[in-house]
Amino acid sequence: MEEEKSSSPRTTTTTHIALVSIPALSHQVSILEFAKRLLNLHHNHHHFHVTCIIPTLPSQNNNTFFFDSLPPNIHCIFLPPVNFDDLRNDSSMSLEAQLSLAISRSLPSIREALNTLNSTTNNNLVALVVDAIAHEALHFGKDLKNKNKPLSSYIYFACSAMLLSLCLHSRKLDQIVPCEYRDYPNLIQIPGCISVHGKDLPNSVQDRSSLAYKLYLRRCKDYFLADGILVNSFIEMEQGAFQSFLSQSQEEVIIPPVYAIGPITQTSGGRNNNNGWECLQWLDNQPPKSVLYVSFGSGGTLSQEQINELALGLELSGHRFLWANVREPNDKACASYLSGDGAEPLSFLPEGFTERTKEKGLVLGSWVPQIEVLGHGSVGAFLSHCGWNSVLESVVKGVPMIAWPLFAEQRTNAAMVTDSLRVALRPNNDNNNGVVLKEEIADIIKRLMEGSEGEEIRRRMEKLKDLAGCAFMEDGSSTKTLSKLALIWKSMAP
Template identity: 60%
Template sequence: MEKPTTHIALVSVPAFSHQISILEFAKRLIQLHNHTTTTNFHVTCIIPTLTSPTTLYSKPFFDSLPPSIHCIFLPPVNFDDLQNNGDSVENQVQLSTSRAMPLVRDTLTSLVTNIATPGGTVAAAAAATTTSNKVVALIVDAMATEALEFGKELNILSYLYFPCSTMLLSMCLHFSKLDEIVLCEYKDHPQLIEIPGCIPVNGIDLPDSVQDRGSLAYKLFLQRCQQYRGVDGILVNSFLEMEDEATRAISPEKGSGNPPVYPIGPIIQTWPGGPRSSCDCKCLVWLDNQPLNSVLYVSFGSGGTLSQEQINELALGLELSRQKFLWVNLRAPNDRASATYFSGDLVDEPLHFLPVGFLERTKGQGLVMPTWAPQTEILGHSAVGAFLTHCGWNSILESVVKGVPMIAWPLFAEQRTNAALVTHGLKVALRPKSGNCVVVKEEIACLVKGMMEGLEGEEVRRRMKELQKSAACALMEDGSSTSTIYKLAYKWKTLGISF
């Protein structure tokens, strides 16, 4: 007899890092339940797109999804007026997602009713009829909050998927009060900004979206934060053992008026990442020939860019440190830190932007790759001793799970907030003291040597190993995050059976 199916709908945004996170959560939900219980879960993820639904490095991820996860890529809308106007990444994602909402609504309606509604997609109706019409819950990305009202219209539970830290979530839930308390620009605020349950931070370390109070980005951020309070629950990609105080501070039991918060992390990539190539093999073979914990892994993510001046200083600093390094995803210089966030484009010869003679002089010391690399495999390699990272939350969690201490080098979005958490809060990272200025080669060399050889680096490494153990415990069968997912799944299954 075929097992009954409980259907969950997800709504993501046109940002691959967000898509990975919410779909990896779906994979974990299915992994925990579909082979061990009497009810199957089926997940449909609705994804607005900017241009092509998948790119060279994202296609393998979507191809690797289990058959019980179905993705519907909505037709792209013309966003030419958004991509070259200097707006923040968050603003561009928010506005592009908003334009896709009519199609999101039609697609959700077709999933719930098994009918292709006017303007809906045939793919959505097909997906619904081959699984189940018992859509019991809608889970939307934190930047797709407009979709929450569709859950109420369709009489299904509506949840927020928050792919960042609990610290950032606490700031968001507290942001209406911050908006009233802080009267100047946050970067100019003379005192540290207080966040419930978290370390206080400098105003400049708040997300890019709030750094200009008169901007559209600021208004959208404030509006989004206010919408968080109306959901049936918030799933946050963190875990109790890492951010216990922040989780308790925002829980409804504290009289905060917040919805229930469910820490379900660490959710990280469980696929190698990007298309397999000779370059992947090259970097892994190179690591095989390096001593234990001797290599600094350097990556600014799939979209981060540095200025030409900063590329020069970083390269020369790595050389000056005399420490081994693996530098991947090197991109053409750009004064906008998020210049390639959407396109992911690589120039043919980005290595030409390195200082003259650098590659020859460091041939035995390091390896530079201008291409995508299998990050989780690299971080899990015994030769890697530290990670110089842009502090994207996915990268931070991968580093935690693999137990690799970090050098925090935030570029854009919420990355400075993440950097404050890992350096001053968790103390599992070191950070340049130059702030938003160009970090010079001497400071870089000192920082790298301190991490790889110094006493400060040794202490950071010790704390990271402890945090790694806590992450592993959270994911055990009776761990805090696994138990939370089980509780949510039981609630959803019960609703599905009662339909």
């Protein structure tokens, strides 16, 4: 049934936690980094064992370096790939719908893995924690018994508290807003957060007649069934959102306990390929805070026209840059999210660009150790797709941002970092068929890297960095919350 990584679960008495992730590396990294945080709590790391069940897709390449580097008391089970042959020619299905369908088709294997795990852990399996997109697996906790009681079941919400607030408010919004959200003339009010334009809500809500929207509403409804929701954020960054969960529970609906356990980020990007070494060595030779790091994440893609404009804008700005994960052009922003890298990226760049910028720029077509890049003293800013992992990594390292969202919830994240936290600038792509032109790209780079506006943003990001560091100190807010969870789970063990 399954392919196993790491060692087998211990037979000694431990508190055992089961995780269920989704076929997306960014989500897998986040939930497993959470597991590492749990194990590393100073007073209980010898008492926990974690097993993570991971559905897979046929086209997926697992990052073996990350999984091979996990500690021995984290055990991963990779399920057999789901069959998507019937959807091979369906280009209309959104990313969110594909991931949800992958989980639905993996449910029998997930159930079998959980039953096997529960029968072989000496009844020490005390809690089930499922990725927010794997919400259907939440119901399995009711079938698994610990001390003749249903297993405690939790949602791991790998995104912001702002997005969770939107999800928990979704049914009410669905009744209030009479049209497509993007066409709504008023701002969308999200409890405890800034109000946003409808166009900045996640992709999954942008077509209310679509399968993706129906799945989104079903997912949000299931969140209320959880015994708790673990959010990868911290109170000091999203105080209003976390406060709103308490007030809504008192006034409108009963929201499960919400635990702020972030910022959970990858602790090391690793240096297991030549590009990882090359980019860090290149950064070693650049002046402090002089480099703009450009990356659209593990799957973001740009059109050929936008690649041209971005390249020429970087050149026009006159600033140093490291552009990583450059991929084959595609008009679908998430084209590479569920598949491997395409052809040689340098062939898609404007003619002569690489030669003209070789003294100031480095372009790479594959993975780089992002957490180490952001922590490098030469990096002064981050042009990012605003995936939540990247946002948190930028916060943890104190690097101001240019917000360039592509798909999923990235526009909502961009609105937060730009308009609420004010640690980012955002280019305008309302004109020119959504293409950001080279002149605006050059201008926004200069605004962030030079002058008083960039300095103010940098100061705010430094303050946020300090707050993020405090959250995981021994008496920090997130450490206390995670310790509280650990004590709850340990109390359930025999």
